[in-house]
Amino acid sequence: MYAPLIEETLIAAIKVxxxxxxxxxxxxxxxxxxxxxxxxxxxxxxxxxxxxPLGLLQPIADxxxxxxxxxxxxxxxxxxxxxxxxxxxxxIAVAVFAVIPFGNYVLIGNTYTYLxxxxxxxxxxxxxxxxxxxxxxxITLAGWSSNNKYSLLGGLRSASQMISYELSxxxxxxxxxxxxxxxxxxxxxxAQSGLKWNVFYQPLGFLIFMIASYxxxxxSPFDLPEAEPELVGGYHTEYSGMKFGIFFLAEYAxxxxxxxxxxxxxxxxxxxxxxxxxLGLHDGDLLLGLLQLGAFTAKVAVFLFIFIWVRWSLPRFRxxxxxxxxxxxxxxxxxxxxxxxxxxxxxxx
Amino acid sequence: MNVTENIESQRLSFWEKIYLPEIVKGxxxxxxQMFEPKMTRQYPEERFEPTGSYRGRPVxxxxxxxxxxxxxxxxxxxxxxxxxxxxxxxxxxxxERFPVKFEINMLRCILCGFCEEVCPEEAIVMSKDYEMxxxxxxxxxxxxxxxxxxxxxxxxxxxxxxxxxxxxx
Numbered sequence: 001m002y003a004p005l006i007e008e009t010l011i012a013a014i015k016v017x018x019x020x021x022x023x024x025x026x027x028x029x030x031x032x033x034x035x036x037x038x039x040x041x042x043x044x045x046x047x048x049x050x051x052x053p054l055g056l057l058q059p060i061a062d063x064x065x066x067x068x069x070x071x072x073x074x075x076x077x078x079x080x081x082x083x084x085x086x087x088x089x090x091x092i093a094v095a096v097f098a099v100i101p102f103g104n105y106v107l108i109g110n111t112y113t114y115l116x117x118x119x120x121x122x123x124x125x126x127x128x129x130x131x132x133x134x135x136x137x138x139i140t141l142a143g144w145s146s147n148n149k150y151s152l153l154g155g156l157r158s159a160s161q162m163i164s165y166e167l168s169x170x171x172x173x174x175x176x177x178x179x180x181x182x183x184x185x186x187x188x189x190x191a192q193s194g195l196k197w198n199v200f201y202q203p204l205g206f207l208i209f210m211i212a213s214y215x216x217x218x219x220s221p222f223d224l225p226e227a228e229p230e231l232v233g234g235y236h237t238e239y240s241g242m243k244f245g246i247f248f249l250a251e252y253a254x255x256x257x258x259x260x261x262x263x264x265x266x267x268x269x270x271x272x273x274x275x276x277x278x279l280g281l282h283d284g285d286l287l288l289g290l291l292q293l294g295a296f297t298a299k300v301a302v303f304l305f306i307f308i309w310v311r312w313s314l315p316r317f318r319x320x321x322x323x324x325x326x327x328x329x330x331x332x333x334x335x336x337x338x339x340x341x342x343x344x345x346x347x348x349x
Numbered sequence: 350m351n352v353t354e355n356i357e358s359q360r361l362s363f364w365e366k367i368y369l370p371e372i373v374k375g376x377x378x379x380x381x382q383m384f385e386p387k388m389t390r391q392y393p394e395e396r397f398e399p400t401g402s403y404r405g406r407p408v409x410x411x412x413x414x415x416x417x418x419x420x421x422x423x424x425x426x427x428x429x430x431x432x433x434x435x436x437x438x439x440x441x442x443x444x445e446r447f448p449v450k451f452e453i454n455m456l457r458c459i460l461c462g463f464c465e466e467v468c469p470e471e472a473i474v475m476s477k478d479y480e481m482x483x484x485x486x487x488x489x490x491x492x493x494x495x496x497x498x499x500x501x502x503x504x505x506x507x508x509x510x511x512x513x514x515x516x517x518x
Contacts, residue, residue, distance in 0.1 A: 038383070041382070042382050044382060044387055309376060312379060313375050314372060
């Protein structure tokens with residue numbers, strides 16, 4: 001049996017800390033800031049500009065406000081599960097980051113340091129899909145344990161939405177897996193080297209995956225679980241203070257994870273087009289590692305921008321439209337995509 | 350039977366039914382909006398300067414010969430919010446009546462401008478002051494000391510009233 005060395009465990013622990021405090025928290029606060037800024041720009045406003053230069057300290061002010069607020073637990077709520085629900089949400093949201101390859105590897109001395117926590121996990125695609133489905137438990141549990149009919153409806157909607165879109169999401173990835181020939185995210189990225197990005201081979205798969213991702217992260221136009229006009233606040237109606245803040249954080253962490261997945265599966269992950277050949281860099285160079293990290297971050301940022309842009313452009317789907325789209329459109333299209341990809345691959349070989 | 354069908358699948362054309370072109374159109378619109386000039390006014394730094402037609406805090410006119418008000422009480426009578434209280438007194442001067450007490454309760458005032466409209470002496474007018482902030486309820490009741498404003502500051506409003514009046518005083 002493979003027993004990890006102490007050094008390896010230590011390096012993994014350091015990576016986890018860097019990930020939490022260097023990626024998830026700053027990423028989420030940047031998302032909050034840009035969510036407010038971009039929504040303001042779209043509505044011809046200026047947005048937050050009072051707290052710090054250009055309003056950059058606004059996310060900190062938001063968090064301080066949430067921390068200082070009274071944490072109200074409804075008398076009729078199931079206290080244990082009410083407490084557990086946000087924890088499940090955030091844990092799942094953060095756990096997805098373990099397999100995301102932020103870059104290939106960097107050779108420091110004689111050790112290969114991969115820019116990912118679990119680079120060798122050979123079922124990382126399944127791991128991601130499994131975790132995103134568990135994520136809904138946090139929301140459903142929050143809705144149920146609040147003992148509030150609106151919260152419950154929000155939780156139920158989240159669960160049904162998840163079931164409707166999970167299938168298409170998984171099926172849309174099969175084409176990518178067939179081309180890449182692996183379930184390991186890093187190897188999938190390596191297979192896309194030389195601008196052979198999957199989005200050029202799998203445009204339909206990308207579209208389905210993107211739509212399903214929006215539904216999975218409960219973002220507009222699929223934000224039915226927290227539809228304000230109908231359900232007050234949806235599953236987080238009865239949450240206040242930092243518990244609400246954690247749901248908020250989990251939503252943004254999910255957004256970042258979903259963007260990272262879209263980049264990894266369809267846009268070449270950490271691949272930097274052309275530049276390494278021009279500069280004459282080799283695998284393992286520190287500069288190349290940093291370039292890959294930068295390219296990955298830039299690509300993810302573009303998708304985060306699209307997430308926010310879509311939210312402030314499109315109206316929310318009606319419930320029956322949501323179900324129609326999930327079952328009658330996306331699912332057959334995903335199956336068609338697999339069939340076409342398989343046929344083409346069979347005849348090209 | 351007079352039944353009209355209005356089913357989504359019949360109402361929409363093929364391109365509308367597959368959503369995507371419409372979504373792209375909408376997204377292009379919002380992207381364009383992002384580069385439009387901003388509407389926001391940075392309030393404490395950039396202040397709004399109202400014109401003469403603005404109905405701000407009602408004030409009493411103070412001209413060269415003193416206050417114009419003759420304490421007839423019409424404003425108090427017409428006030429729909431019962432915000433004005435006037436107590437009259439007399440002097441030996443030619444214009445013998447004057448208000449010994451004139452209070453406007455700004456917690457009640459709805460800035461309708463009826464008092465200004467009904468005033469026979471053009472003595473109470475609406476000013477341009479829109480910053481009506483009080484730290485306690487007592488401060489919201491304005492006495493004569495806060496209401497009397499020199500006529501020079503109210504020229505815009507007086508000109509506006511004269512050019513828009515419907516009958517001669």
